[in-house]
Amino acid sequence: MTIRFGHYLAAAALLAFLPAAAYAATDEQKKDAYAIVEKNTQTINDIADSIYYFAEMGMQETESTKLLKDTMEAAGFKVEMGGAGMPTNFWASYGSGHPYIVIETEIDALPGGSQTPLEFEHKPLIPGAPGHMEGHNTHGGVATAAAFAVKQVMDKYHLPGTIALNFGPAEEEIASRPFIVKSGAFKDVDAAIYLHIGENFTTGWGLQNYAAIGVQFAFHGKSSHAAVDPWDGKNALDALELMDNGVAFLRQQMEPTYRIHRSIMNGGIQPNVIPDFTKIWYFVRDATMPKARATYDKLLNIAKGADLMTGTTHDVIYQASAWPALSNKAMAQVVLKNYTAVGLPKWSDEEQKFARDFQKAEDKPVIGLATTLPDVGSRPQSTASNDSGDISWVVPAVVYTFPASVPGIPYHNWVAAVTPTSTIAHKGEIAGAKALAGSVLDFMTSPDVLKAAHDEFDQATKTTPYFSLVPDGQQPDIDLDKDIMAQYRPAMSKFYLHKTPRYN
Numbered sequence: 001m002t003i004r005f006g007h008y009l010a011a012a013a014l015l016a017f018l019p020a021a022a023y024a025a026t027d028e029q030k031k032d033a034y035a036i037v038e039k040n041t042q043t044i045n046d047i048a049d050s051i052y053y054f055a056e057m058g059m060q061e062t063e064s065t066k067l068l069k070d071t072m073e074a075a076g077f078k079v080e081m082g083g084a085g086m087p088t089n090f091w092a093s094y095g096s097g098h099p100y101i102v103i104e105t106e107i108d109a110l111p112g113g114s115q116t117p118l119e120f121e122h123k124p125l126i127p128g129a130p131g132h133m134e135g136h137n138t139h140g141g142v143a144t145a146a147a148f149a150v151k152q153v154m155d156k157y158h159l160p161g162t163i164a165l166n167f168g169p170a171e172e173e174i175a176s177r178p179f180i181v182k183s184g185a186f187k188d189v190d191a192a193i194y195l196h197i198g199e200n201f202t203t204g205w206g207l208q209n210y211a212a213i214g215v216q217f218a219f220h221g222k223s224s225h226a227a228v229d230p231w232d233g234k235n236a237l238d239a240l241e242l243m244d245n246g247v248a249f250l251r252q253q254m255e256p257t258y259r260i261h262r263s264i265m266n267g268g269i270q271p272n273v274i275p276d277f278t279k280i281w282y283f284v285r286d287a288t289m290p291k292a293r294a295t296y297d298k299l300l301n302i303a304k305g306a307d308l309m310t311g312t313t314h315d316v317i318y319q320a321s322a323w324p325a326l327s328n329k330a331m332a333q334v335v336l337k338n339y340t341a342v343g344l345p346k347w348s349d350e351e352q353k354f355a356r357d358f359q360k361a362e363d364k365p366v367i368g369l370a371t372t373l374p375d376v377g378s379r380p381q382s383t384a385s386n387d388s389g390d391i392s393w394v395v396p397a398v399v400y401t402f403p404a405s406v407p408g409i410p411y412h413n414w415v416a417a418v419t420p421t422s423t424i425a426h427k428g429e430i431a432g433a434k435a436l437a438g439s440v441l442d443f444m445t446s447p448d449v450l451k452a453a454h455d456e457f458d459q460a461t462k463t464t465p466y467f468s469l470v471p472d473g474q475q476p477d478i479d480l481d482k483d484i485m486a487q488y489r490p491a492m493s494k495f496y497l498h499k500t501p502r503y504n
């Protein structure tokens, strides 16, 4: 932290010698950025639509990142793949030194989300295949466009610093960012913007969502005939059930903010064999990571108790974790100004009618597409989790959503895969890229904003210092979702768009 702030001061000192025009993002610079985004509309939409049809699940984003790598290298960025031990971890950068601003987002799809675009009925392109039922495909277009526009403005106005872009793998399984943070990728970064599709331009400050820890307990016992000599067995299913009962009894002693949910991965094979192996997977969540961690520690003890009662042993398998996203107020205020400057897309009558018909078909409030920016202020803390949260505890960060979804249509449901290649999404991508480029330019040229952001960050992290949940030596699960993609990719590849998007 101290080191990074030192870099920032050095950058500020350097900036002091530059002409005033280079000291804060001017209207002229932003107009240039907007024009670059607009000029590249087709490229942006092509990137987003291509990724929609790749529809790759976590850690398997090979086609998506190949397209992004080719595009950004052709645009003059240096692209590094494979950071933190994950082949689909994408990091592109341009420029050098400070200020160092990173746009971070993701491009993974969800299982069973395949859908024919623009159809209100459930018509998968390929039954059972993954699909973009949260619109992460749009992130590819918006993030690359903003980074490219910033690069062009940096060149034209000789702005010092570095713009970088990180597509982290497997956001849906909160499986990569804790590893990326642990690898030190953000240690020299001055500020980060976390980009996500939404129904409107929104940002906020304070805790945005929940902490989560995913952990599996695998119990090992001893098999025996369940009728002939059960006394010779050590029942791994009993251990699992006793553990889950222990967790159930714990629930009454929990603070109201907690969440615990679980899935039994392996409960034995058939009743006449005392099982020697079972596995249960928990998600422990809470409003803060220290509270989630305290509950997690209780689960570790409950598992030991289950062993004592049954004579089994067990393994604790770290599966995933996410700190709640801490969004920075000083940065959010800059983002809000950029939302206002760009404004919402001008929706056509057809688009508004489509949205209303869709909302009606899904039994949601028939309100059409967003036409006014939301009220300014802090957003209520969501009980969902996103592993980009970890980044926000090692560098000042702000959440940023752009209007590319139909209001009320729920994510993680095939219905949300209806519009991510529509003109609604396309217009949202352009508006999203403009306000994102403007925000990044403001951060790159406003030492006072970065200082305020760092002061605020220091205060928050002094109260709650970051700790990593990733056990030492733990490797990311890069085979995650490999089998699903192997099963469906051949059929999915028939829908690939075969575009070669290029920025200019």
Ligand SMILES: [Zn+2]
Pocket: 134, 136, 171, 196
């Ligand atoms: Zn998402």
